[in-house]
Amino acid sequence: MALDIKKLLEKYYDGDTSLEEERTLKQFFQNGDVPAHLQSHAAQFGYFANARKEQPSLTFNHELALMLDPPKKGPVQQFGGWLIRIAAGLTLLVVGFGAGWMFQSKQEGSEGLMALSGKENAEVTEMKKVLAFEQMNSTSASERIHAVNQSYDISEADRDITQLLINTLNFDPNVNVRLAACQALTHFAGETEVKEALIQSLAIQTDPNIQISLIESLVAIREKRAVEQFEQLARNQEVLDVVRLKATEGANRLNADV
Amino acid sequence: MPLNMDLQAFNQRILPVQGRLFRLAQMFLRNREEAEDAIQDVFLRLWTNRQQLESYQSVEALAVQMTKNLCLDRLKSHDKQKTTRDADMVAMQAADASPYRQAENNDSAGLMHRLISELPEQQRLVLHLRDVEEYTLEEIEEVTGLSNTNIRTILSRARQKLRENYLKAENYGTGY
Incomplete structure (x- = not known):
């Protein structure tokens, strides 16, 4: 074996070996048991075999793909882009006009302006239905808040609606609905009964958010009769400090308003 | 999309050679990053001239030549930089x-x-x-x-x- 290798090596250095013979040499020197006198050849063949295993890094392919892709897209896509842009613009115009025309003709045709007041009535009944006391368990809080907020659209308050809102303010189990009712009621604060209801409610409410909201509303509408209630609140040890401060401040402001 | 096919065909012909070109460049430049950079350059040139590739008998031979020339060019410019930078x-x-x-x-x-x-x-x-x-x-x-x-x-x-x-x-x- 070693003799063969020696012959092969001679042939190799003369540049006369075939690929097959060179592979034999590489394999021979890759194996651990190389005789000492041939050891000096090992580094060379070992290097060749190892160098063959080198590969570009993993990110290289990715970078290459990125690099080759843009030139491919460049000039072609720009042309396509123009066409697509024009087409998209036209489509948008057509759709816009179409939708506008359809919307208009629909309004003119079936419902008309007279329906608007009817619509408002429908809203009111809808709102009454949702906020009705016996319904409170079957409707969700967000539904009731929505109903309360519908009252903003109503231009003239009637007793039914304000009474409904007052009930909601006082008895709704959900804080957020009560808060919404409180805010909605400030819109109707011109009504005397609403003012009274707000003052009375302040005595009932225990949630600090609503207490503060009520105090602010009453101060905003300059309801002097609330001063007494404010002072009571300010003295109440069970009430949150912030609320008591707010109440004192509110009382002072109403008093100073004279 | 014929252009897309083109890229695919290009990749099919060139990517298998990638390792060889990389090792060649590494042999010349003795630096991994520079070798990658060089063959990236080669691929880009091949890609931009892809229409002419059909007329070559062996794309691999062409790519190897290009890599060799590019690496030698880079080595030369490196040497020049060195000489001008340091007189001594x-x-x-x-x-x-x-x-x-x-x-x-x-x-x-x-x-x-x-x-x-x-x-x-x-x-x-x-x-x-x-x-x-x-x-x-x-x-x-x-x-x-x-x-x-x-x-x-x-x-x-x-x-x-x-x-x-x-x-x-x-x-x-x-x-x-």
Whole structure:
């Protein structure tokens, strides 16, 4: 074996070996048991075999793909882009006009302006239905808040609606609905009964958010009769400090308003 | 999308050669990043000239030639930069030689790499193509344009020279 290798090596250095013979040499020197006198050849063949295993890094392919892709897209896509842009613009115009025309003709045709007041009535009944006391368990809080907020659209308050809102303010189990009712009621604060209801409610409410909201509303509408209630609140040890401060401040402001 | 197909076809023809081109560039430039950069350049050039690729018999041979030329160009411009940057070339080389070479001598692969890069350019290329990449003589002919006998001679010289230099370096190293 070693003799063969020696012959092969001679042939190799003369540049006369075939690929097959060179592979034999590489394999021979890759194996651990190389005789000492041939050891000096090992580094060379070992290097060749190892160098063959080198590969570009993993990110290289990715970078290459990125690099080759843009030139491919460049000039072609720009042309396509123009066409697509024009087409998209036209489509948008057509759709816009179409939708506008359809919307208009629909309004003119079936419902008309007279329906608007009817619509408002429908809203009111809808709102009454949702906020009705016996319904409170079957409707969700967000539904009731929505109903309360519908009252903003109503231009003239009637007793039914304000009474409904007052009930909601006082008895709704959900804080957020009560808060919404409180805010909605400030819109109707011109009504005397609403003012009274707000003052009375302040005595009932225990949630600090609503207490503060009520105090602010009453101060905003300059309801002097609330001063007494404010002072009571300010003295109440069970009430949150912030609320008591707010109440004192509110009382002072109403008093100073004279 | 015919253009898309084109990229696919291009990848199919070129990507298998990628490793070979990379190793060739690494052999010349002796630096992984620079080698990757160089073959990226080669691929880009091939891609931009893809219409003409059909007329070449072997895209691989072309790519190998391009890689070789590009690497040699880069090496030349490196050398120029070095000369202009430092007038006192001799002093720099001397300073550069000892720690760097000693570090390289520490592993035989590094030493081999250095010894190969000290061979004349043609010997380097032929030796690499044959002994690392295992090209047939015909394939080397295609890349280099040299005759069969010429290639054998160059190969023989390169192998002998490499061994000679290796023994010298080893004796020098161990005798020290």
